[in-house]
Amino acid sequence: MTAHPLLAELAQRAGARAHLTVPDCSCGAATLADRADATVVRHAGTVAKAHAPGTDPAALAARLAVAAGLPDVLLPPLAATPAELHGRLVTFWPYGAPVDPVDPDAAPWEAAGALLARLHRTPAPAGLPPMRGPAKAAHAVARLSAAGSRPAVAAVLSAWRSLPGWARAEAPTPAAWVALCHGDLHLGQLVRHPAPDGPWRLIDVDDLGVGVPAWDLARPAAWFACGLLPPDEWTRFLDAYRAAGGSAVPAAGDPWPALDAPARALTVQTAARAVTKSAAAGRPLDEVEQCLVDACARMGSVPPQLAADSAK
CATH class of the missing domain: 3.90.1200.10 (Aminoglycoside phosphotransferase (APH), C-terminal lobe)
Structure with a gap:
C-alpha cells in the first residue's frame, strides 16, 4: 500500500472532525509529516495522526489517557481511544503552533x-x-x-x-x-x-x-x-x-x-x-x-x- 490512500483518508477524517466545530471551514488539508513511523495531516484546527505500523492499541490508549489527564502539561487528545485506518492506529488532536525553526x-x-x-x-x-x-x-x-x-x-x-x-x-x-x-x-x-x-x-x-x-x-x-x-x-x-x-x-x-x-x-x-x-x-x-x-x-x-x- 502506498502512503497516498492513507493521506487522503486521514485528510477526510481530520476534515470531518474539524467540521464538527467549524462547519463553514473552506480550507484544505495540509500534510505535516509523512514518514514510516508517523503520518500527520491537519485540517483547520484538527490534526489526525496515523501511528507506526504495529503500535500496541492498549499501550497507546494508556498513553492517551495520561495526556487527557494532564492538559496543563500535554496537549490533550480529541478522542479517548484510537481509530483504525489501513491497519494503522489513528488519533486526533487540536492543532498547536510549533516552535519557529528560523528563530x-x-x-x-x-x-x-x-x-x-x-x-x-x-x-x-x-x-x-x-x-x-x-x-x-x-x-x-x-x-x-x-x-x-x-x-x-x-x-x-x-x-x-x-x-x-x-x-x-x-x-x-x-x-x-x-x-x-x-x-x-x-x-x-x-x-x-x-x-x-x-x-x-x-x-x-x-x-x-x-x-x-x-x-x-x-x-x-x-x-x-x-x-x-x-x-x-x-x-x-x-x-x-x-x-x-x-x-x-x-x-x-x-x-x-x-x-x-x-x-x-x-x-x-x-x-x-x-x-x-x-x-x-x-x-x-x-x-x-x-x-x-x-x-x-x-x-x-x-x-x-x-x-x-x-x-x-
Missing part, C-alpha cells in the same frame, strides 16, 4: 524545562508501559549493520558498549529512579495551544511511559556536551527544570552524575542514525554528524558517570 532565540527552553518537571512530578498510573527512549536507541544502533565497516561504525559501537545496561534496554530501569517520562523530548515536541500564542504544551505520546527521568533531559544535555547547544540555552533549560522541582537531577550542584549516561546514549543514538543515513546516501558525514561520531570516539576513554551503583 532559535525564541526557542522555549524555559517552558520545556518547566513542563518536563511537572510531568516528572506526576505519579505514573498503574499499567503504563515503559518509556521507549532506550529501546529506540537500541534500534538505531542495531541498524548500523547497514552501514558496513566504516570507521565511524566502530566508534559508535564502542561508545554503546560502554553504557549501563538500562540505557541499552538490556536491563531493568533502576527502580528508585522510575518516573513518568516523555521519552523523546526535543523542541519539535512543543506547540502553543490555542494557536498561535497560547501556552506551550508537550506533544507526541508515542514514547511516553515510566523510566529514568534524566532521559528527557538527555538530548539537550548531549547537544550541550557536543558543543551543538550554546551554554546559555542549556542553562536556561536546566535552571527552569530545577526551579519547577524536577526530579531528574539534584536541585543544586553538579547534574552530570545523573545526566551523563543518558546523554551518552542519546549521542550514540543520534550518531548511529547519522552514520546509517550517510551510508545509505553514499555521502560522507557532514560537520554536525562528524561532531557526534567524534564525541562517541571520546567516550571510550572516559567511563560514564553513574548516579547510583544500581545503574550498572
Whole structure:
C-alpha cells in the first residue's frame, strides 16, 4: 500500500472532525509529516495522526489517557481511544503552533524545562508501559549493520558498549529512579495551544511511559556536551527544570552524575542514525554528524558517570 490512500483518508477524517466545530471551514488539508513511523495531516484546527505500523492499541490508549489527564502539561487528545485506518492506529488532536525553526532565540527552553518537571512530578498510573527512549536507541544502533565497516561504525559501537545496561534496554530501569517520562523530548515536541500564542504544551505520546527521568533531559544535555547547544540555552533549560522541582537531577550542584549516561546514549543514538543515513546516501558525514561520531570516539576513554551503583 502506498502512503497516498492513507493521506487522503486521514485528510477526510481530520476534515470531518474539524467540521464538527467549524462547519463553514473552506480550507484544505495540509500534510505535516509523512514518514514510516508517523503520518500527520491537519485540517483547520484538527490534526489526525496515523501511528507506526504495529503500535500496541492498549499501550497507546494508556498513553492517551495520561495526556487527557494532564492538559496543563500535554496537549490533550480529541478522542479517548484510537481509530483504525489501513491497519494503522489513528488519533486526533487540536492543532498547536510549533516552535519557529528560523528563530532559535525564541526557542522555549524555559517552558520545556518547566513542563518536563511537572510531568516528572506526576505519579505514573498503574499499567503504563515503559518509556521507549532506550529501546529506540537500541534500534538505531542495531541498524548500523547497514552501514558496513566504516570507521565511524566502530566508534559508535564502542561508545554503546560502554553504557549501563538500562540505557541499552538490556536491563531493568533502576527502580528508585522510575518516573513518568516523555521519552523523546526535543523542541519539535512543543506547540502553543490555542494557536498561535497560547501556552506551550508537550506533544507526541508515542514514547511516553515510566523510566529514568534524566532521559528527557538527555538530548539537550548531549547537544550541550557536543558543543551543538550554546551554554546559555542549556542553562536556561536546566535552571527552569530545577526551579519547577524536577526530579531528574539534584536541585543544586553538579547534574552530570545523573545526566551523563543518558546523554551518552542519546549521542550514540543520534550518531548511529547519522552514520546509517550517510551510508545509505553514499555521502560522507557532514560537520554536525562528524561532531557526534567524534564525541562517541571520546567516550571510550572516559567511563560514564553513574548516579547510583544500581545503574550498572
